[in-house]
Amino acid sequence: MSGSDRVSAGKVHTPQMLDGERPTLKTIAYLTGLGVTTVSRALKDAPDIGAETKERVRLVARQLGYQPNRAGVRLRTGKTNVIALVLGMDAEIMSMTGRMVYGISQVLTGTPYHLVLTPHINSSDPMVPVRYIADTGSADGVILSRTEPDDARVRFLTERNIPFVTHGRTAMGVIHPYHDFDNEAFAYKAVERLAARGRRRIAIMRPPTQLTYSGHTMNGFRNGLRDLGLEEVPFDWIDIESPAAVQKDAVETLMRGPDAPDGLICCSGSSAIAAAAGIAFSGKTIGRDIDMAAKESAGVLPWFQPQIIAMNEDFTSAGRELARALLARIGGTDPAALQSIDMSTWADEA
């Protein structure tokens, strides 16, 4: 009656479009007797489409299980509905990636966004994947990790005005979204804990120096030492990404030496394990000759060595925060409002 018996006067619609094929806007247009444009606009709730029409279109779309063709949308609008997670080298990809991916996925579920992994395997240049994404427009937003204080990727993406978020902070005067773990607090508290156990001579297995959080960690460490009047035992010829065997051997050597520390801070779970092994090989005992404080993400450190003072870094939650911030940035939120720092708790202070 009201106008629902109108028939399109345009191109001929063939019923064959109802066959097994995937429904398109054309299918819905045919079924509703509307134009393709109208259907498109109705589905995105445009103001110039009648309420009743919208309802009818939505109903048919739902019944058909219509899902917009991503290639069509992308070609027409440039919107990819893709988030690119840029991954670094072996070390990282193996440890935290799984958990972080899980957190990101939790947030992306229920959005139209897909998660694409973009590792740079052979090229050691971290700019390669970022440039690729920019040049090909293959993502609406980028998640970066292994952030450095002066990060070329951050500069590049900022210049190109491509939404991104970093796991970790920078120090280059560019305001951008980030999520970070409070490694300074971790290191400071670790020193406090070791001091509370009467330890005076502390060594630290630090993150790779080029990463921003390495500096944060060392700040917290040295501030703690200063405030509590403790002494640093130098141990900077390895970092937590050295091969496990190298770390173990280094700790063993250190512990056998004349300047062996009585406290050790480890910035990753795998380092803590290697260190514990090194200590054992040296003939010393954790809890007696030395105490250890460590950050880990798997939650198993306490099972292994209950004596190790463990702090948990939740990469799943980090993934969620990163994804949330990135989506907000894509949506136009001010970068300054999308910066957060996570301070997890120690295993024994829940």
Add this chain to the structure above:
Amino acid sequence: MSGSDRVSAGKVHTPQMLDGERPTLKTIAYLTGLGVTTVSRALKDAPDIGAETKERVRLVARQLGYQPNRAGVRLRTGKTNVIALVLGMDAEIMSMTGRMVYGISQVLTGTPYHLVLTPHINSSDPMVPVRYIADTGSADGVILSRTEPDDARVRFLTERNIPFVTHGRTAMGVIHPYHDFDNEAFAYKAVERLAARGRRRIAIMRPPTQLTYSGHTMNGFRNGLRDLGLEEVPFDWIDIESPAAVQKDAVETLMRGPDAPDGLICCSGSSAIAAAAGIAFSGKTIGRDIDMAAKESAGVLPWFQPQIIAMNEDFTSAGRELARALLARIGGTDPAALQSIDMSTWADEA
């Protein structure tokens, strides 16, 4: 001379397409004075394009840094150049995913394929992501894990003729590509090792029963027991995906009981850690009261407890194999030729 000064008589080409925008076939067509079709065919080395022309087109394309627009290709041809990695629940996504992703990426680098992660977070139905991929045609191929003996996803993808590969085998009479670890051999050898240390009463922390490799593992385990005349200590109220605390407690209780085993086999690294903790809590000692054999992937187990007999499962290599098989399947290779089983070596038998 020879014809390179020919000028297209078709649509007008505007120089503005040389501006900052991303180059397309049209750009190359304009620069070379050829038609868009010719450029397209030249770049894919079609037989009806002259050798000199191809060279010229390739040169210009390279200089411009031309990369085909994926949306355009996908819309026209249906080819997505996407591989979907379907991930399961928390447990799995966290442990092996990182390494497997790394292996997959190694193979995908240098191909036009992107890797998209498709976890099913909230829905517990494993068919959801697979149906989504099929219905939306969002990938050229699928990698499945957590394979079950009678796997609905395998049946579905086979019916729809969508290339896929499974991590793990099925037992449903469907021939499909897979890569698997030889868990039967692992379990059998684990029994042998424990027997060699004089152990007689063996318990096993098995994988979740619904997964195919759980059956393989138990076959190897029981065949080993039979062949060597050992006894099974029942321990099937937990599996390696139970919460770590539950596993630890279960092992502790078992070890305190009257029927405590003198040998324990663990099918994952995290289980081995939990078990070692449970044993310690029970007051018993690995290497004295009981021996442990375990499969792990991180390579750290020996650092922790050198007494544990450790076998390594290489998920990075598994990722490589899965990707290789899938690409071959997409390329049309016979599924029967794309089945492989990995038999890693024990840490002490390199």
Add this chain to the structure above:
DNA sequence: CATTTGATCTGTAACGTTACAGATTTACCG
């Protein structure tokens, strides 16, 4: 010389979507 062949090249249409510039109808105003 007319014709065929082969080697190269080409325009058109279509994939599914949306921006744009109307078109149509109804309601309202003076």
Add this chain to the structure above:
DNA sequence: CGGTAAATCTGTAACGTTACAGATCAAATG
């Protein structure tokens, strides 16, 4: 009643690519 505004709907063109069905021209054939 003419005119205009508002509400609702529409076709066309374009995004970049490739399948298809020619078109062009020189060389070979009859």
